[in-house]
Every structure is written in structure tokens, then in C-alpha cells.
Amino acid sequence: MMRRDKFKAYKLRMRGRSYAEISRLLKVPKSTLSSWFADLEIPSESKARILKRVHDLSLNGLLARNKSQTEQAEKRASDINSAARKSIGPLSRRDVFMVGLSLYWAEGYKRPIIKNGKVRTYHPVRITNSDPNIIRLYMRFLREVCDVADERITASFRYFEHQDEVQLLNFWQKVIKIPYSGFRKSSKQISISSQRKRPFNVLPYGVLQVSVNDTKLYHKIMGWIDGVSQ
Numbered sequence: 498m499m500r501r502d503k504f505k506a507y508k509l510r511m512r513g514r515s516y517a518e519i520s521r522l523l524k525v526p527k528s529t530l531s532s533w534f535a536d537l538e539i540p541s542e543s544k545a546r547i548l549k550r551v552h553d554l555s556l557n558g559l560l561a562r563n564k565s566q567t568e569q570a571e572k573r574a575s576d577i578n579s580a581a582r583k584s585i586g587p588l589s590r591r592d593v594f595m596v597g598l599s600l601y602w603a604e605g606y607k608r609p610i611i612k613n614g615k616v617r618t619y620h621p622v623r624i625t626n627s628d629p630n631i632i633r634l635y636m637r638f639l640r641e642v643c644d645v646a647d648e649r650i651t652a653s654f655r656y657f658e659h660q661d662e663v664q665l666l667n668f669w670q671k672v673i674k675i676p677y678s679g680f681r682k683s684s685k686q687i688s689i690s691s692q693r694k695r696p697f698n699v700l701p702y703g704v705l706q707v708s709v710n711d712t713k714l715y716h717k718i719m720g721w722i723d724g725v726s727q
Contacts (some may be wrong), residue, residue, distance in 0.1 A: 506525060506530060506534075507524060507533070507588070509523075510534055510539060512546075513542065513546030514547075514549055515550055516531070520607050556605055557601060579698040582629055588637075590642065593638055593641050593642055594638070596634060597634065597637065597638020598722065598725065599636070600624065600626060600635050600638070600727070601635070601722070602693070603621075604624050604631070605622070606620075606622070607626040607722075608622060618712065619712045620708075620712050620716070621708050621710050622643075622711055622715050623707065623708045623709075623713070624706070624707055625704060625706040625707075625708060626704070627702060627703065627704045627705070629668075629669075629702060630705065632672055632673060636673050636674070639709065643709075643714055645711070647676070647710055648676075649677070649680055649711070650679055651707075651708045651710075652679060652681070652706065653680060653683055653708075654666075654680075654683050654684075654703045655706075656683060656685055657685065657686050657700070660703060662683055662685070665703050669702070673707065701722050
């Protein structure tokens with residue numbers, strides 16, 4: 498005579514229940530169920546239900562695993578970033594000097610001014626960039642290393658048709674901390690994004706240019722660059 502729990506197990510299996518479900522409902526080990534169902538033929542509808550459940554469980558497990566791995570990767574990246582940031586510590590004047598000089602070497606105005614085929618003898622110290630953090634550090638270079646007073650610094654920016662000129666003016670004034678009177682006329686540019694060649698938010702703050710009309714400082718910076726490059 499068939500065990501009562503075995504009979505129930507057969508009925509559940511024929512309805513498409515999985516081993517895990519039956520084991521949980523009847524408190525029968527999966528190994529026992531495997532021996533009971535070794536030669537059992539179940540309806541195609543029940544097979545389909547079992548296969549779908551296996552697929553759903555596998556998919557859910559994969560999604561959960563991917564989510565967990567993503568969260569762990571984000572946590573590791575955050576920890577690495579935090580530790581690296583703390584390892585820098587306060588920047589010395591020498592640090593500011595080398596970083597600021599490198600920025601100017603990479604991004605600053607370095608070509609002689611030529612008009613009517615002749616090289617002019619005056620040269621501005623000028624840098625153009627869209628990254629507020631780069632501009633902040635460069636301003637430290639001007640003030641702390643080059644001893645440039647704020648009233649000698651001028652700035653202007655380019656912006657695009659989807660941006661607010663006044664909002665950007667206020668933003669950049671807070672970044673470089675010079676009087677509003679030091680800002681020259683801004684210019685509106687036709688955004689490459691309007692031609693669908695670039696996402697509209699690639700330059701969310703436009704592009705800022707910071708200038709100091711000081712030929713002696715220009716030649717000094719060029720000399721520093723020559724010294725570093727030797």
C-alpha cells in the first residue's frame with residue numbers, strides 16, 4: 498500500500514510542482530522524492546510549469562546576483578576613492594605650483610601673438626576650460642604662486658542656446674571669486690548637440706576663459722615650463 502505522503506507527492510508532482518515545493522509542503526527530503534519520481538511521466542502542461550519556474554528562479558537568481566555584484570563593486574569603488582582622496586591631504590605651495598603649471602602647460606595660451614606677419618611683444622596669461630575643479634585649482638595657482646591680485650583677473654564664458662547666461666555668470670563668479678566687474682561679455686555658441694552630434698549636457702557650465710594681461714608673467718610661466726620639460 499502506497500504511503501499517504503507519497504500519494505500526495507505524486508499528485509503534487511503531476512500538477513507541476515517542483516521538488517523544492519513538494520519537499521517544503523510535505524517535509525520529505527528531495528532525495529526521497531527523486532527516487533519516488535524516477536520513472537514518473539508527468540503531463541506536458543505540468544512539465545511546462547516546472548520548466549517555467551526553473552527559468553524564472555534562474556533569472557531572478559541571476560538578477561539578484563548581478564545586483565549584489567554591482568552593489569559590491571560600487572562599494573569597493575567608493576572605498577578606494579575615499580581612501581585615495583584622504584591620502585592627498587592639504588596641498589603645499591609647491592603642490593599648487595606643479596599642478597597649476599601642468600594645467601597651464603596642457604590648457605593655457607602659449608602661442609605668440611602674430612599680427613601683420615610680425616610677432617607682438619605682449620602676451621596674456623590665459624586658460625580656457627569647462628571643468629570647475631580645474632578652474633578652482635588654476636585660480637589657486639594664480640593667487641598663491643603667481644601673486645596675481647583679483648582686480649587683475651578677467652573672465653568670460655561661452656554658453657549654448659539651452660543654457661541661462663545669468664545663471665552661468667553667477668555659477669562661475671562663485672567658482673573663481675572675482676568681482677562681477679571682472680567678467681567680460683559672454684558669447685552664445687551653437688551647440689553641437691543641436692545637430693545631434695553630442696549630448697546637450699556634455700558642457701553643463703559652458704566654457705570659461707580666465708585671463709591676466711601680464712607679459713612678464715607669461716614669459717615666467719613659459720620659463721617654468723621649459724625648466725620642467727628639460
